[in-house]
Amino acid sequence: MLLQIEQECLDVYKRKVEQAANSRAQLLQVLSDAKLELSTLVSALGDKSSVGIPEKGSETIKEQLAAIAPALEQLWKQKEERVKEFSDVRSQIQKICGEIAGNASEQTGALAVDESDLxxxxxxxxxxxxxxxxxxxxxxxxxxxxxxxxxxxxxxxxxxxxxxxxxxxxxxxxxxxxxxxxxxxxxxxxxxxxxxxxxxxxxxxxxxxxxxxxxxLIDLWNLMDTPEEERRLFNHVTCNSxxxxxxxxxxxxxALDLIEQAEVEVDRLDKLKSSRMKEIALKRQVELEKIFASVHIEIDPEAAREKIMALIDSGNVEPTELLADMDNQIMKAKEEALSRKEILDRVEKWMSACEEESWLEDYNRDENRYNASRGAHLNLKRAEKARILVNKIPGMVDTLVAKTRAWEEDRGVSFMYDGVPLLAMLDEYAMLRQEREEEKRRLKVWF
Structure with a gap:
């Protein structure tokens, strides 16, 4: 009986020892796992000094586990925060990379974080x-x-x-x-x-x-003498010329509509150009005729106008060239007029003196010139002035002849006055004057 009780006690003891051994083994495994996890977390986080890791000592297994637990909890918390930081940074990187690549909308879902290196x-x-x-x-x-x-x-x-x-x-x-x-x-x-x-x-x-x-537009405006008011309507076109x-x-x-507007205006003016050209060309011709008439140069205006119309109708000459040619003619005509001015002024004075000479001859033939009639004293004064002027005519003619010859030698052409050579007119006048003088002398001898 005692042996049986002893055996039972021994069995109970063995079971207790075995249980204690198993419990210790489990605790040691838990401690080993905790240390491994601690080591893994520290390695992953790479910052051992930031966590209070317990040193090895003579503590019991439970004491060691109790010492490791706070460190593990802190490391887990750090890991979660670090994983979140990694996830946020990598998400931003992925988003920007997607924006640069042009596939930002395809970047969906959370990124996997490599927890081995945090x-x-x-x-x-x-x-x-x-x-x-x-x-x-x-x-x-x-x-x-x-x-x-x-x-x-x-x-x-x-x-x-x-x-x-x-x-x-x-x-x-x-x-x-x-x-x-x-x-x-x-x-x-x-x-x-x-x-x-x-x-x-x-x-x-x-x-x-x-x-x-x-x-x-500018060429057509200039060609057709378009008024400034019409030109201003297209300032928005010409300002960038x-x-x-x-x-x-x-x-x-x-804008396209502005360009189209300018095209329409160019087409419109181009169609008007022919009729307007005739008007402008005739205007230039009239100006040219006035210049020639003012300086007593004889031309054939009808023939000139017919020639202009024929040129425009033929289309063989550019309007700008025609007007440029006419402007050139006008310029030359003005230069010609300027070169003739001095001689023409002297011709005018000579002709005025000739008129006074003719009046004086008529006055001298009037037997009643000394009668006390109304206005007789005025005629007497005019006659006195006329005699002075008539005496200057020979000098006028000589000067005019010299000036005319110098002009003709310089230009190599005759100085025409209303279609007649001026020197011929002066020679004719000199001959007539000489004949009158001889006639007067014969009359004096006769009486």
């Missing part, structure tokens, strides 16, 4: 990369906004719809509410650059076309 060094590397990407994004956004502004200005000058033009490049570029939402992808930048280049080329071509039309491309910035300055 060190501050690794986090700093990601943050440095994020800052670089943020700067690149800022630079790209500035470039995009610069392109958008350029497109806006070009569309304004060209009279084009800015919104439809810019949204055709990318829909986000037409959004005026959010700057950060605008696309900054390589494709968007490339398409913006192409759009700006195309608009600049369009601007250059339109300006060239407008300047050609402006030149045609010599402008550089970069200097044309007024909204609508190169």
């Amino acid at each position: 060190s501050l060094k690794k986090l700093d590397e990601y943050q440095v990369k994020l800052k670089e990407l943020q700067k690149e994004k800022s630079d790209r956004l500035s470039k995009v906004l610069e392109y958008v502004s350029t497109v806006h200005d070009l569309c304004a000058v060209l009279g084009m719809d800015f919104f439809s033009t810019i949204t055709e490049v990318h829909p986000s570029l037409g959004d005026s509410t959010g700057v950060q939402s605008k696309s900054i992808s390589n494709d968007t930048l490339s398409r913006l650059a192409k759009t700006v280049s195309a608009l600049n080329e369009d601007k250059k071509q339109r300006l060239h076309k407008l300047q050609e039309l402006a030149t045609q 010599s402008a550089l491309v970069d200097k044309v910035t007024v909204p609508g300055a190169l």
Whole structure:
């Protein structure tokens, strides 16, 4: 009986020892796992000094577990915070990379974080990369906004719809509410650059076309002596006739409807040119005839006018060339008139003296000239002046002959006065005067 009780006690003891051994083994395993986890967390976080890790001592297993637990809890908390930081930074990196690549909308779902390396060094590397990407994004956004502004200005000058033009490049570029939402992808930048280049080329071509039309308008206006009031209606066209491309910035300055308006006006004036040309050419011819008439140069006006009409109707001569030729004729006629002025002034004085000479002869033949009639004293005074003037006629004629001969020698042509050589007129007058003088002398001898 005692042996049985002893055996039972021994069995109970063995079970207790075995249970204690198992419990110790479990505790040791838990402690080992805790230490391994602690080591893994410290390695992953890479910052051992930030957590109070217990040193090895003579504590019991439970005491060691109790000492490790706070450190583990703190490390787990740090890990969660660090994972969140990594996730946030990498999400921002992924988002910006997606925006640059042009597939931001495809970047969905949370990123897996490599929990084996959650060190501050690794986090700093990601943050440095994020800052670089943020700067690149800022630079790209500035470039995009610069392109958008350029497109806006070009569309304004060209009279084009800015919104439809810019949204055709990318829909986000037409959004005026959010700057950060605008696309900054390589494709968007490339398409913006192409759009700006195309608009600049369009601007250059339109300006060239407008300047050609402006030149045609000015030529037609000058050709047809268009009034200033009519010209002012197209100041918005002619104001850029010599402008550089970069200097044309007024909204609508190169709009298609403005160019079409100028084209219509050029066509209208071109159709009027022929009839208006005849009117202008005849006006020039009248001016030319007046100049010639004022200096006693005889021409055939009818023949000249018929020739002008025939030239215009034939279309064989450019209107500008015809008018330029007529202007040249007018200029030469004015020069001719100026060269004849001194001689013509002397001719006028000579003819005036001749008139007085003729009057004096009639006066001398009047037997009643000394009667006390009304106005007799006035005629007497005139006769006295006429005698003085008549005595100067020979000197006038001699001077006039000398001046005329010098003029003819200088130009190699005869000095014509109303179709008659002036020297011939003077010679004829001298002969007639000499005959009259001889007649007077014969009469004196007779009486």
